[in-house]
Amino acid sequence: MNENTPRRNDKGRTRNRGGERHYSTSAPSARRRTADPARLVAFEVLEAVSNDDAYANLVLPSRIRAHRLDKRSAGLATELAYGSLRWAGTYDLVLAECIDRPLAEVDSAIVNALRLGTHQLLNMRVPHHAALSETVALVRERIGAGPSGFVNAVLRRVSETEAEGWTTLLLAKARSEAQALGIEFAHPEWIVRALRQSLVIHGSDEAQLPELLAADNAAPAVNLVALPGLGSLDEALAEGAAPGELVADSATTNHGDLGRLASVREGTVRVQDVGSQLVARAFAQVPVETGAERDGRPEAWLDACAGPGGKAALLGALAQERGFALDANEPQEHRADLVERAFAPLDAGVWRIRVGDAREIGEILPNEYDRVLVDVPCSGLGALRRRPESRWRRSPEDIAGLGPLQREILESALKAVRPGGVVGYVTCSPHPAETVAVVDDVLARWSEPGTRLTRLSARGALDAVALTPLFEGTADRQDAQLWPHVHGTDAMFLSLIRKDPAS
Numbered sequence: 001m002n003e004n005t006p007r008r009n010d011k012g013r014t015r016n017r018g019g020e021r022h023y024s025t026s027a028p029s030a031r032r033r034t035a036d037p038a039r040l041v042a043f044e045v046l047e048a049v050s051n052d053d054a055y056a057n058l059v060l061p062s063r064i065r066a067h068r069l070d071k072r073s074a075g076l077a078t079e080l081a082y083g084s085l086r087w088a089g090t091y092d093l094v095l096a097e098c099i100d101r102p103l104a105e106v107d108s109a110i111v112n113a114l115r116l117g118t119h120q121l122l123n124m125r126v127p128h129h130a131a132l133s134e135t136v137a138l139v140r141e142r143i144g145a146g147p148s149g150f151v152n153a154v155l156r157r158v159s160e161t162e163a164e165g166w167t168t169l170l171l172a173k174a175r176s177e178a179q180a181l182g183i184e185f186a187h188p189e190w191i192v193r194a195l196r197q198s199l200v201i202h203g204s205d206e207a208q209l210p211e212l213l214a215a216d217n218a219a220p221a222v223n224l225v226a227l228p229g230l231g232s233l234d235e236a237l238a239e240g241a242a243p244g245e246l247v248a249d250s251a252t253t254n255h256g257d258l259g260r261l262a263s264v265r266e267g268t269v270r271v272q273d274v275g276s277q278l279v280a281r282a283f284a285q286v287p288v289e290t291g292a293e294r295d296g297r298p299e300a301w302l303d304a305c306a307g308p309g310g311k312a313a314l315l316g317a318l319a320q321e322r323g324f325a326l327d328a329n330e331p332q333e334h335r336a337d338l339v340e341r342a343f344a345p346l347d348a349g350v351w352r353i354r355v356g357d358a359r360e361i362g363e364i365l366p367n368e369y370d371r372v373l374v375d376v377p378c379s380g381l382g383a384l385r386r387r388p389e390s391r392w393r394r395s396p397e398d399i400a401g402l403g404p405l406q407r408e409i410l411e412s413a414l415k416a417v418r419p420g421g422v423v424g425y426v427t428c429s430p431h432p433a434e435t436v437a438v439v440d441d442v443l444a445r446w447s448e449p450g451t452r453l454t455r456l457s458a459r460g461a462l463d464a465v466a467l468t469p470l471f472e473g474t475a476d477r478q479d480a481q482l483w484p485h486v487h488g489t490d491a492m493f494l495s496l497i498r499k500d501p502a503s
Ligand SMILES: C[S@@+](CC[C@H](N)C(=O)[O-])C[C@H]1O[C@@H](n2cnc3c(N)ncnc32)[C@H](O)[C@@H]1O
Pocket: 276, 304, 305, 306, 307, 308, 309, 310, 311, 312, 329, 330, 331, 332, 335, 356, 357, 358, 359, 375, 376, 377, 378, 409, 428
């Protein structure tokens, strides 16, 4: 293991084991004058995230290409950028202890450089003198000679205390257990509270919370799906992917360059979280009572929030296998284009794309579909593993702001489904305000004449398509919450609701 290779502990943190405690003794002229390209890339990613609201996972690859980093430097840049973004909230508390004015008054580029330096000092196996001199060189080159002295002084103060010492010091100041867990595992307090509430609501022991928070800090494996009837995993398996253990036609890979696989290029094998695969298959397979089978009529399916097309591609393939048809709705043109691209391997007659608002479909096409999937716009708190910056960017107001839209989309879907048909309500968020609260509210105020709503066992439906049981002992509960620390998936939520004729 080289000095820059991070090791992780049980909190998902990388650790500085045996990091050197001395500072550079080299003469100023021998110290690094130009910034290290890997650190420059990480700094540019942090800047794009703070200044342009960019997503780190989208910016990072283009920055790595622009600076022509080799594999090793690209790995270092990734760890530096993702780690600094993920731990930003905790690092800011450390920095606040080392600066005699509020951090909010410090230029944001300087704060980003300080976060990068702090990550190297407290969470990576970078020798302290290297962490300091590299960060100072970066600041001198990108921000200016003046701030480099300030950064040097602050990072020296950070380096005077070990990571464990900082944790102890910050925890002593925590006002609540949730805040303490947030400091220890790099989550905002409000998210810690929401996750705890969700565990409890879904019948899990809240003692799992540290494990869940740690799972959010670990990089997820890349999951593949071979579109049923269209794709084969043979090529991926030959390239070292391992067969998926949770769901059919899936594989897990650590292979960086998936574009090398012809099956991925042609779209018959796709990258998709196992949680998404499971909910799409459970939705497609749960029995409906619309009489389609009895009447020999092909089922009509709708994916009402389809962009960018991950679940729609899998649903389209499943529909094609059974001679059914899938409509995909998406209001944003460019995302609708991505859905169309995802449908490329399918027969043309199987799918149609509608560019529009799902809230209108219930009125325009009442009782039209046998199955409607609503994978509603949500906070994405279930995918924190993939988006290191999002936990600090999101706020409770976002959740409140999404609530009316989520309710209206679900209501519209329930109008668009035929009596006997099923609506799948899905979020990539475990926040109870986006999951059970939405379904509870919509069911409570349902008033379509001649119909009533029945919540089905989504857990049972998921277990029916899973290769190993997911909800042993609790499969009779209605709504299903998948968890990264239990299932190794994103924290997807699924509720299945059938619209029955009122008898
Ligand atoms: C969580 S994403 C769906 C992900 C998708 N199902 C997949 O698996 O790739 C939510 C989608 O809903 C779309 N959306 C936003 N407002 C909408 C609305 N009023 N009606 C329908 N879709 C909407 C967003 O543009 C976004 O593409």
